[in-house]
Amino acid sequence: MSEAQFKTHGELIRSRQPGHGMTGELFGRQDVFETDVDVFFHKHWILVGVTADVPEPGDVSTVDIGKASIIIVRDDDENIRTYRNVCRHRGARLKEAGKSTVGMLVCPYHQWTYDLDGSLRHATHMGKDFDPTCRSLIPVHTRIVGTHIFVCLGENPPKDIAKLEETMAPRFAPYDLKNTKIAFEQEIIENGNWKLVMENNRECYHCQATHPELTASFLPEDFGFCPENLGEESLRALEDYKVRNAACQASWEQDGFVSANVEWLDEDAVTQFRTQQLVIAGNGESQTISTKVASTRLFGNLQRRDLGDTHLWTHNSWTHVMSDHAVISYIIPLAPDKTLVRSKWLVHADAVEGVDYNISDLTEVWVATNNQDKHLVEITHEGTQDPAYSPGMFSPFTETYVDQFSRWYAARLSAHGI
């Protein structure tokens, strides 16, 4: 690329034609990637795990996010605490990425020993004038919503996380998601830019042809459709859906569930999210092939199975909470063309594998869907890096959320001076 043609990150996003995709450089360029990590993963609230990652006091989950790394630990009072994974002595990493159990957090280098409340409890050979009280581990801004652990690494965490909390806490409450365990975890690396991963998650235009397992239970009508080309059968299905949706919503509301959709996604949002209690097809119970529950031990004290799918989008995650299990996925960008996607399947803490649920029925839909999405993201990333690529138009019916994500992305960059 000649210097004369070089556009800055800001110029690239501002020159996006409204209603069209982003240019290939926004997916492929190293400098764009680095700014993205800084703005969207270090200065915004991101999902980094669930409380069941650290089920007991002393359990540690370490998550790397770009050059930063955080330690999530459950302390002896059952509080979830989070710290920067940097020793206050000479900076060594206290923990490698992954899970472990500790008595205290001990630096492997000189054994500086931190209590789980972050305070430096022990450091040898530092002399009597050494004051350990100013050398506590650096805490990270953290909010637990249901079971979701959100963190913000920035100095000034966006205040509108409160909106997400206020909206989601009552919706998650009946499911008692803190009283859950991880039945299955999956980690995949998609060879594609993180924005393509999120864009793919924001539309179901591709679902009918590529996600046979998911579409057994998932009804895409809530996410837009073009009424013009619908055949008679589809129109009938749409009518059925509307009737069913109204009936479900009424019945849920009657039982005290909050189901209406809330969208905080556009340019005025900082901590963007969307939620809704979505109707499930078929038997209406869960995101399984049979559309019935995969675990007969329901969450909390739930009495009914047909609670649909309480979904949550954030800019680095997607969540589906059903009466019997939840699937929570979040992403962490690794390189311009590499994105880590972590998914966790939660069931009631007391559910017993082989008795209440089996792993294959529980995970079949989203294991297949994630793999299909990985392929879609990868072919798209590759194509956008081809000199022949020029961004095409989004469907004004089924891809409005993708366009909205692009607008939000531009607005957030601009707010950070890009």
Next chain:
Amino acid sequence: MNSVERIFEPVPETTDRLCNADTWESGGRLWPSSVKQTLTCCRVVDETHDVKSFEFRTSDGLPVRFEPGQFMTVSANVQGQSVERCYTISSAPTRPYLLSITVKRVPGGTMSNWLHENMRPGSQLAAYGPSGTFTPTAAPAVKSLYLSAGSGVTPLMSMTRAGIDLGLDRDVAFVHSARTPADIVFLEELERLAKLSPRLRLFFVCEGVGEEPDWAGATGRLSLELLSKWLPDYAEREVFTCGPAPYMSAVRELLREGGHDPARYHQESFDISAGVVPEPAEARSEAAQETFTVKLSRSTKSFTMNASETVLVAARKNGVSIPSSCSQGMCGTCKTKVLEGSVDMKHNGGIREREVQKGFRLLCCSRPTSDLVLEL
């Protein structure tokens, strides 16, 4: 490095900031906790016989943003040594032009004595920006219970001042413990604030009456009984606690006993006492005299010892090196599986019950009670 720091001669203000339009043109600025700047002392207030408040302005006199309850780290060169200490900002962010810290003079306390002796109007002090999460934004609280002891009153004072400056009348019960009535910091101001905000209620408990035999308030220590008497609804309150570490752990225990939800308990974290007292090497009775054999499973080595010393110390004496660090049962470096036999372990949090159940012990704080085989 702090070598350039010294006490500057007091500098009189050259401009009248009150009359300078620049003073009023900008709102509070962000002062990141990683950034050091020099503050100038404007005023020193005697709060009690051993507590002073030091009020500072920034070098340009412009206001600073922070959250009530946050602390700043002050840095000084004391007798050739660079010393840093965290002090809560006792003033309220609603009065952002003055930052104050309130410091009790502690016998032998390097920084507190230095501040008491050296800070006067015009003196300068280096400090890092506000930091800390012990603030009201930690949790929404319809009803709060502030529990403080001694100079631990400072973050709660900042929160109280801020709430009232915002024009609020929040339901706050402020229970402060002091040594004697004369040691209650901010007593007069708190009483004045309580008049402005009827839902702010004050309770004091003093260990002794000191020079005030007429003290009508509570004496002794804070107890569940006292708390239930004053505040029957204490379990419904979001608790914010600050004080010396033993006070905070006593309060925590007391609330736990009283059925208060630990999720609604918040305490200042940096104000910890430095270390733990290692277990005194007691002279043990007969058991100490009895001789035990310790075998290592991965080699042919073995040695004998008695219970007067720990397995770690005995191993070292016998040329067996085991990774270790704190020798106090905290850091967990010497964690080793005991394959056979039993030990008496007195650890300090360096090992989990789950690990103990799997047979692991911390050798630095374990004494044999039988012959042992170690996985070493």
